Amino acid sequence: MKFDVLTLFPEMFEPLRESIIGKAIEKKLINLNLVNIRDFSKDKHKKVDDTPYGGGAGMVMRPDVIYDAYQSVKQEKAKVIYMSPQGKTLNQQMVEDLSKESHLIILCGHYEGIDQRVLDEIVDEEISIGDYVLTGGEIPAMVLIDSVSRYIEGVLKQDSIQEESFSNGLLEYPQYTRPEIFEGKIVPEILLSGHHQNIEKWRKDRSFEITKKKRPDLLENK
Ligand code: 4FM
Numbered sequence: 295m296k297f298d299v300l301t302l303f304p305e306m307f308e309p310l311r312e313s314i315i316g317k318a319i320e321k322k323l324i325n326l327n328l329v330n331i332r333d334f335s336k337d338k339h340k341k342v343d344d345t346p347y348g349g350g351a352g353m354v355m356r357p358d359v360i361y362d363a364y365q366s367v368k369q370e371k372a373k374v375i376y377m378s379p380q381g382k383t384l385n386q387q388m389v390e391d392l393s394k395e396s397h398l399i400i401l402c403g404h405y406e407g408i409d410q411r412v413l414d415e416i417v418d419e420e421i422s423i424g425d426y427v428l429t430g431g432e433i434p435a436m437v438l439i440d441s442v443s444r445y446i447e448g449v450l451k452q453d454s455i456q457e458e459s460f461s462n463g464l465l466e467y468p469q470y471t472r473p474e475i476f477e478g479k480i481v482p483e484i485l486l487s488g489h490h491q492n493i494e495k496w497r498k499d500r501s502f503e504i505t506k507k508k509r510p511d512l513l514e515n516k
Pocket of ligand 1: 425
């Protein structure tokens with residue numbers, strides 16, 4: 295999977311080089327290419343934004359600069375995603391579907407917005423990570439890259455994909471590790487029994503119970 299990210303703040307993506315996603319980048323399972331939109335400004339002061347036509351507060355990102363940044367990475371099979379609170383709210387099914395693409399170009403806005411004409415020209419899908427407003431699309435882009443990368447072959451240890459929350463539409467069962475007694479609290483006895491069928495049944499039951507208690511909406515069409 296290739297991710298091209300069009301952003302004014304490529305350094306915000308450094309955290310992705312840690313941990314599991316960092317390893318996946320090193321192993322070339324994913325290719326993360328950060329494109330600084332500012333590099334495509336033709337202005338001698340490297341300006342990328344301007345005041346809004348019609349007046350009003352703040353600055354709007356110029357369409358020509360963003361278009362040139364896009365042209366530098368676009369390829370036949372690429373899907374262009376714009377991170378915005380106006381998009382469809384991301385869920386695990388959308389993440390799984392996107393993981394089947396080979397090339398995602400993610401456009402991150404900042405300030406008050408992006409000129410509508412370039413959005414109309416290049417964006418295939420507008421995606422939101424939730425109903426709240428951030429200062430830019432960079433953190434949402436990182437959320438997208440992290441969640442999609444987990445579905446790329448070799449990124450996670452084999453069985454961790456199947457077992458997790460949402461893969462079966464349910465929340466995860468509780469996990470325990472050593473010590474066997476912590477602050478007077480013991481580990482559920484069945485997990486120490488070595489009886490794999492009983493453990494599996496116990497975990498399924500806990501998943502249902504937790505989902506019913508915390509997220510009953512997830513059980514609605516089940
Ligand atoms: C997006 C600020 C574009 C400025 C934003 C511009 C968001 C979200 C979000 C802020 N993105 N889900 N929620 N973006 O708040 O995706 Cl130009």
